[in-house]
Amino acid sequence: MIRFAGDSGDGMQLTGDRFTSETAVFGNDLATLPDFPAEIRAPAGSLPGVSGFQVHFADHDILTPGDQPNVLVAMNPAALKVNLGDLAKGGTVIVNTDAFSDRNLQKAGYATSPLDDGSLSDFHVHAVSLSSMTIEALKEVDGITSREAERSKNFFALGLMSWLYNRPIEGTLGFIETKFGKRPEIAEANTRAFKAGWNYGETSEDFAVSYEIAPAKLEPGRYRQISGNSALTYGLIAASKLSGLPLFLGAYPITPASDVLEQLANMKHFGVRTFQAEDEIAASGAALGAAFGGSLGVTTSAGPGIVLKSETVGLAVTLELPLIVVDVQRAGPSTGMPTKPEQADLLMVMFGRNSESPVPVVAASTPAGCFDAAIEAARIAIKYRTPVFLLSDAYLANGSEPWLIPDVSALPDISTEFATSPKDGDVFLPYKRDAETLARPWAIPGTPGLEHRIGGLEKEDKTGNISYDPENHDLMVRLRAAKVAGIAADIPELEVDDPDGANTLVLGWGSTYGAIGAAARRVRASGRKVATAHLHYLNPFPRNTGEVVRSYEKVLMPEINLGQLKMLIRAEFLVDAVGYNKVRGRPFRAAELADAITALVDS
Amino acid sequence: MSEGGNGNGLVQLTAKDFKSDQEVRWCPGCGDYAILNVLQGFMPELGLTRERIVFVSGIGCAARLPYYMQTYGMHSIHGRAPAIATGLAVSRPDLSVWVVTGDGDALSIGGNHLIHSLRRNVNLKILLFNNKIYGLTKGQYSPTSELGKVTKSTPMGSLDYPFNPLSIAIGAEASFVARAIDTDKKGLTEVLGAAARHRGSAFVEILQNCNIYNDGAFDFVREEKGNRIYLESGAPIRFGAEGEKGVVQDVDGSARVVDLGEGGEDGLLVHDAGQREPSLAFALSRITFETDGAVPLGVFRSVERPVYDDLMSEQLETARERSGEGDLETLLHSGDTWTVES
Ligand SMILES: Cc1ncc(C[n+]2csc(CCOP(=O)(O)OP(=O)(O)O)c2C)c(N)n1
Ligand code: SF4
Ligand SMILES: [Mg+2]
Numbered sequence: 046m047i048r049f050a051g052d053s054g055d056g057m058q059l060t061g062d063r064f065t066s067e068t069a070v071f072g073n074d075l076a077t078l079p080d081f082p083a084e085i086r087a088p089a090g091s092l093p094g095v096s097g098f099q100v101h102f103a104d105h106d107i108l109t110p111g112d113q114p115n116v117l118v119a120m121n122p123a124a125l126k127v128n129l130g131d132l133a134k135g136g137t138v139i140v141n142t143d144a145f146s147d148r149n150l151q152k153a154g155y156a157t158s159p160l161d162d163g164s165l166s167d168f169h170v171h172a173v174s175l176s177s178m179t180i181e182a183l184k185e186v187d188g189i190t191s192r193e194a195e196r197s198k199n200f201f202a203l204g205l206m207s208w209l210y211n212r213p214i215e216g217t218l219g220f221i222e223t224k225f226g227k228r229p230e231i232a233e234a235n236t237r238a239f240k241a242g243w244n245y246g247e248t249s250e251d252f253a254v255s256y257e258i259a260p261a262k263l264e265p266g267r268y269r270q271i272s273g274n275s276a277l278t279y280g281l282i283a284a285s286k287l288s289g290l291p292l293f294l295g296a297y298p299i300t301p302a303s304d305v306l307e308q309l310a311n312m313k314h315f316g317v318r319t320f321q322a323e324d325e326i327a328a329s330g331a332a333l334g335a336a337f338g339g340s341l342g343v344t345t346s347a348g349p350g351i352v353l354k355s356e357t358v359g360l361a362v363t364l365e366l367p368l369i370v371v372d373v374q375r376a377g378p379s380t381g382m383p384t385k386p387e388q389a390d391l392l393m394v395m396f397g398r399n400s401e402s403p404v405p406v407v408a409a410s411t412p413a414g415c416f417d418a419a420i421e422a423a424r425i426a427i428k429y430r431t432p433v434f435l436l437s438d439a440y441l442a443n444g445s446e447p448w449l450i451p452d453v454s455a456l457p458d459i460s461t462e463f464a465t466s467p468k469d470g471d472v473f474l475p476y477k478r479d480a481e482t483l484a485r486p487w488a489i490p491g492t493p494g495l496e497h498r499i500g501g502l503e504k505e506d507k508t509g510n511i512s513y514d515p516e517n518h519d520l521m522v523r524l525r526a527a528k529v530a531g532i533a534a535d536i537p538e539l540e541v542d543d544p545d546g547a548n549t550l551v552l553g554w555g556s557t558y559g560a561i562g563a564a565a566r567r568v569r570a571s572g573r574k575v576a577t578a579h580l581h582y583l584n585p586f587p588r589n590t591g592e593v594v595r596s597y598e599k600v601l602m603p604e605i606n607l608g609q610l611k612m613l614i615r616a617e618f619l620v621d622a623v624g625y626n627k628v629r630g631r632p633f634r635a636a637e638l639a640d641a642i643t644a645l646v647d648s
Numbered sequence: 649m650s651e652g653g654n655g656n657g658l659v660q661l662t663a664k665d666f667k668s669d670q671e672v673r674w675c676p677g678c679g680d681y682a683i684l685n686v687l688q689g690f691m692p693e694l695g696l697t698r699e700r701i702v703f704v705s706g707i708g709c710a711a712r713l714p715y716y717m718q719t720y721g722m723h724s725i726h727g728r729a730p731a732i733a734t735g736l737a738v739s740r741p742d743l744s745v746w747v748v749t750g751d752g753d754a755l756s757i758g759g760n761h762l763i764h765s766l767r768r769n770v771n772l773k774i775l776l777f778n779n780k781i782y783g784l785t786k787g788q789y790s791p792t793s794e795l796g797k798v799t800k801s802t803p804m805g806s807l808d809y810p811f812n813p814l815s816i817a818i819g820a821e822a823s824f825v826a827r828a829i830d831t832d833k834k835g836l837t838e839v840l841g842a843a844a845r846h847r848g849s850a851f852v853e854i855l856q857n858c859n860i861y862n863d864g865a866f867d868f869v870r871e872e873k874g875n876r877i878y879l880e881s882g883a884p885i886r887f888g889a890e891g892e893k894g895v896v897q898d899v900d901g902s903a904r905v906v907d908l909g910e911g912g913e914d915g916l917l918v919h920d921a922g923q924r925e926p927s928l929a930f931a932l933s934r935i936t937f938e939t940d941g942a943v944p945l946g947v948f949r950s951v952e953r954p955v956y957d958d959l960m961s962e963q964l965e966t967a968r969e970r971s972g973e974g975d976l977e978t979l980l981h982s983g984d985t986w987t988v989e990s
Contacts, residue, residue: 070986216984265990269983279980286976293739313967315974318739318960323764327731330724330761334704334735337722338743342735360725450985453977490720490736490743493699498668498715500723501707510670511715 046111047206050097050128051120051141052089053082056199061098063203063220067212068102069270069447072260075102076559078110078632079443081384090144090152095127104261108559108566110444112634118202120144120175122153129165137169139205141198143176171251175201182241188230197238204242209252214243264449271448273412273441274304277371280419281305282315284369285341287420288427288459292317293335295328295344300383301439302373305345325350329357329370336366337499339463339489341423345371347439348390349380352397358432359398362525364499365476365485367426367433369419370394370404374438376630385630386440388555389606394434395584395613401522403529405429406583408436410558413448415441418581421536424459428535429528430484436583438605440556440632464488464495473497475509482535483528530585539587543576545569549646550597552622554580554610557603557633564638573646583610591618601625601645603638663689665698668718674709679830679857683777684716686836691719693837694744694844701744704733706758708750708784710777710856727758730765730774734956737771741957744844747774752782755791755811763820768956769848773840776813776851777830779858780865787861794938799861814933814948817851818926824850825929825949829870830857835878835945842947848955855943869943877905879932879946884916887942895935895944903931905940921950 047064051057058079065077080097087094101111113133119125121144132138145158159165160172179201183194200221207214218236225232246252271279285292294317296306310319318335322328329344336342344354351372361368374390376382394406405425409418415437422435464486467473475497476485488495497509505512506520541550542565553561558579565577578593580586594600594614600622602611608624615622625641627633666688674680694701701719705711707726714721720743724732729747737745754762754776765772781799782788788801792813796805817825824846828836836854843850855866869875874889885895886908894916897903903917920928929949937943968974 066984070984072986072988260988263988265988267981267985267987269981269985282974282979283976291739293735295735312974312979313964314971315979316964316968317974318964320735320738322731322734323760326728327734327761327764330728330731331735331738334722334732334737335739336735337732338736338740340735340739356725357728364722450980453980490702490740491699493697496698496719498670498717498721498723500715500721501725502723 046099046101046114047116047118048097048099048114048128048131049118049202050095050124051199052124053087053094053096054089055096055120056196057096057098057120060199060203061100063217064206064212065100065445066216066220066270067207067214068100068210069268070216071213072263073102073104074107074261074263074447075100076107076110077101077445078440088152090121090123090149092123092127092153095124097124097128106261106263107446108563109632109635112636118206120198120202122149122155122159125159126153126155132168134167135169137171138165139171139173139202141175141202142172143174173205173245173251178241178245179238182237183234186230186234186237189234193231194234197234200235200238201242201245204239204244205246207239208243208246214239263447266449268447268449270445271413271416272443272445273409273415273437274301274373274443275308276413276415276448277409277419277437278305278308278312280416281309281343281369281423282312282317283416283456284420284423284459285315285317287456288341288423288461290339290341290427293332293340293342294319295322295331295335295342296320296346297322297325297328297350299347299350301375301442302345302347302350302371304442305371305373325353326357329354329368333357333361333364333366333368336361336368337364337489339487341369341427342367343369343371345373347373347375347383348377348393351390351393355398358404359400359402360501361432362398362402362404363501363504365430365525366487367430369422369426369433369435371435371437373442374436376439376628382630384439386438386556386632387605387628387630388438388557389609389628390436391583391606391609392612394436401526403526404432404434404584405529405532406434406436408555408581408583409441410555410579410581412441412444412446416448416451420456420459424457425532427459427461428484429482429532430487431529436555438556461487464492466492466494474507475499476504477507478524483524483531533585533588536582536585536587538589539578539580539593541576541578541593545574547574547576547646548598549574549601549642550576550578550594550599551601551603551642552578552580552594552610552614553603554583557605560633560635560638561603563635564642567635567639568642568646571643573643575642575646580610583613586617594618594620594622599623599645599648601642603633603641605633661692661698663692666691666718668716670715672716673712675860677859678709679779679859680709680713680777682830682833683836683854683856684713686833687713687840688717690837690840693841696744700742701746702736703746703748704729704736705748706750706753708753708782709858710748710750710783711753713748727753727756728761729753730758730761730772733772734765734768734770738957738960741771741961745772747772749774749776750783751776751778751780751790751792751813755813755816763816766817766820766822766849766851769821769823769953770956771848773843773850774852776853777856778813778853779856779862781858781862783858783861812933812936813853815930818930818933818949822851822949823848823951823953824947825933826851826947827853827855827943827945829855829866829876829945831870832945839946842950846950848953868937868941875937875942877935877942877944879919879921879944879948881919881921881947884913884918885944886913886916893942895932897928897931901927901931903935905935905942921947923949924951
């Protein structure tokens with residue numbers, strides 16, 4: 046497991062990304078965790094300016110980006126300082142000695158150089174003058190300044206790591222060509238730096254061995270690397286195709302959801318309309334307006350923006366129109382830590398609206414899983430004419446993993462029919478429900494004979510006319526609730542992984558999936574029994590959820606919040622579930638979860 | 649009525665065809681009735697079948713209007729109608745989308761959406777029923793209420809300096825700006841027609857009497873016709889019972905009312921709604937009863953500007969020309985891929 050760390054200007058995300066691609070192409074299973082500063086232009090060399098990218102790869106299937114890196118590439122003292130604490134004892138540190146000037150040491154808060162004062166004695170340190178070797182290697186490249194030459198040092202580092210781990214390099218060379226094609230001298234510089242790094246690894250005695258990590262055994266098929274936000278984007282495009290409805294996205298930029306807006310803005314050839322609104326209220330309103338007109342209306346945001354959408358979501362609940370509301374969760378409250386993940390918006394999306402306002406909630410568990418979650422959110426929204434929350438988080442959004450590309454022809458048909466003109470003499474009843482789904486007709490403007498008015502005021506059953514009748518209101522409140530509750534019959538049951546017949550269940554949701562799986566493996570390897578289950582639907586719960594949680598003596602619920610799902614499960618099923626809760630803006634480490642599970646199993 | 653159209657969307661409908669079966673529930677005597685009647689009477693002029701027309705409103709007395717129109721309609725949430733209508737109009741360029749809003753709805757809670765829809769020039773017709781009060785919530789002051797206004801929420805007088813709705817619209821880059829009076833059937837019908845013909849956002853302020861909470865707020869122009877300045881493009885701006893008054897423009901660009909002297913129309917400002925530069929329309933919007941004892945009516949500004957919906961549709965077409973119709977299979981396989989053999 047490798048972590049690349051440097052100044053935000055050092056190109057660490059790019060380096061990590063390329064290394065990931067090489068690794069994926071090589072056939073290792075992998076998971077990644079980018080970690081970038083919230084401040085885009087934090088002062089160079091400072092601690093807040095450190096940007097990192099972690100790649101975990103192996104010859105077996107991988108569930109998380111890993112707890113502790115074994116190799117740290119530190120481009121400056123600040124990067125070393127911020128990341129050293131995470132490095133496994135005995136791990137390898139590769140430092141760019143050229144960046145260890147007195148000034149940089151001081152900025153990172155080092156009184157003496159850690160390279161000289163013995164503080165790194167627990168690690169294998171490779172001191173490499175990355176900057177000067179890069180500049181030296183690029184001497185003969187015409188048309189670049191020495192500053193530009195120095196900037197290629199990330200490619201030098203990438204070349205070195207690629208050698209060290211025997212990664213195929215053709216992909217990166219091709220990438221440099223296309224990415225920097227407009228400036229051939231830069232392309233040339235990066236290529237040379239990359240090769241120089243590779244050659245340095247081969248010739249320097251400092252790196253005696255290069256590591257062979259065999260390809261992992263993955264299910265056969267065609268793979269690609271995908272991040273959560275890209276998978277989500279693709280899932281929305283797929284949902285549009287599969288439903289036959291044009292996609293309309295209303296969004297206002299916010300970390301970590303902006304990618305989806307930006308990526309969809311690039312998909313206009315799919316008939317996608319993206320609307321960057323003046324705020325999140327308008328973004329959700331426009332999506333709902335488009336849904337009224339027969340589009341697949343989507344609005345994407347993160348916590349602070351989702352809050353602003355609440356009133357619109359309530360309107361969608363009562364209008365009974367499809368609307369997909371994506372919440373890429375980040376640490377809060379308020380602005381919180383915008384680039385860091387958290388699972389603490391669950392109760393907000395469940396209950397953060399006035400009155401009885403039930404909304405289905407679907408949660409993605411892995412980066413690639415965002416694709417299926419998006420299609421599923423769309424399926425439910427369209428079929429049941431309801432807003433649906435789709436939960437992701439900063440960890441899934443930016444993390445990536447190899448993805449077995451699905452067969453398009455095997456994806457579900459989620460098409461629907463709009464209402465057509467009533468038969469002669471019939472009056473159109475906009476709130477007459479389908480007996481099975483309780484969904485109302487979707488009658489879009491432009492359909493002759495179905496002119497009707499809908500609104501936020503309470504509606505009379507069937508006719509949809511304004512009504513203040515007490516019994517009618519009670520009926521409508523119950524109908525809306527029954528419609529959402531009924532979706533339980535239309536989603537898969539909760540699957541339990543319990544190979545040994547355990548009496549302890551670990552129940553999770555969202556991005557803790559990988560960490561819980563990895564932790565359970567460790568616990569089982571220690572000879573203990575533990576069962577795991579993961580909820581992909583949080584409202585309604587899968588129909589067997591009560592049965593599952595009641596059938597275990599002990600239930601542990603790890604969440605990156607203070608126990609939100611736990612509260613729901615306890616309230617709904619009266620089980621004495623306990624939580625494991627850490628809210629650090631970081632994913633769980635498999636090791637800490639394994640400890641928590643072990644403690645509960647042994648208790 | 650004759651239903652169904654004749655294939656080109658043109659039909660002969662009457663006002664009656666636009667009345668829904670819902671009982672109209674405004675206070676007796678409310679100016680909203682007059683507006684509703686004029687609107688229903690005007691609708692056939694659109695030459696569209698009813699299913700192609702949509703009324704979207706926010707919340708307020710004014711916002712009830714969609715329920716009374718036999719078209720598609722949405723009574724949404726307070727202040728957000730321009731945003732919701734934007735999504736609808738942009739995704740369905742085949743529809744004629746109208747927004748009905750109040751002074752509180754449009755200028756207080758929804759001020760942001762109003763200005764942004766105007767600057768984008770979305771193809772929306774926005775009708776702001778200005779009664780200078782919050783009607784539905786029973787009489788608190790609004791963003792157009794005059795300074796010092798005593799209402800239930802301002803027993804010692806309002807401290808808020810009021811907005812001038814037309815000045816705001818012009819400042820927000822509106823391409824069409826007009827004003828009419830609820831009971832002035834002819835003037836209102838003309839303005840609605842001009843708004844409907846305008847491609848892009850059309851902003852129409854309608855002075856509306858709330859006879860319960862702010863009765864008589866516009867009597868100076870509703871009742872006293874001599875104070876109405878009807879604007880007509882190409883003509884010198886002249887008004888009054890005997891046409892004895894006019895509007896001149898000063899060197900600083902501002903406009904004011906003058907008594908016509910010896911010179912007659914000489915030196916009077918000649919109206920031109922089509923002037924690109926918005927200063928003329930802005931100067932006219934500053935003439936109020938408070939400043940000049942008279943109120944300009946009609947079309948202040950009407951200029952052509954690319955329409956947001958059209959621009960978006962064009963981008964979709966361009967993208968398809970460049971990349972071909974999007975193919976899911978190709979998309980999923982884009983970037984580096986590799987095969988794992990069995
Ligand atoms: C979010 C929200 N806040 C407050 C209200 C209460 N409210 C309804 S209408 C209104 C003001 C309406 O005034 P205006 O827009 O001038 O319309 P009018 O009733 O005068 O036609 C208010 C404050 C509401 N419905 N929703
Ligand atoms: S309160 Fe005023 S605006 Fe509202 S319906 Fe009554 S008269 Fe009309
Ligand atoms: Mg009002």
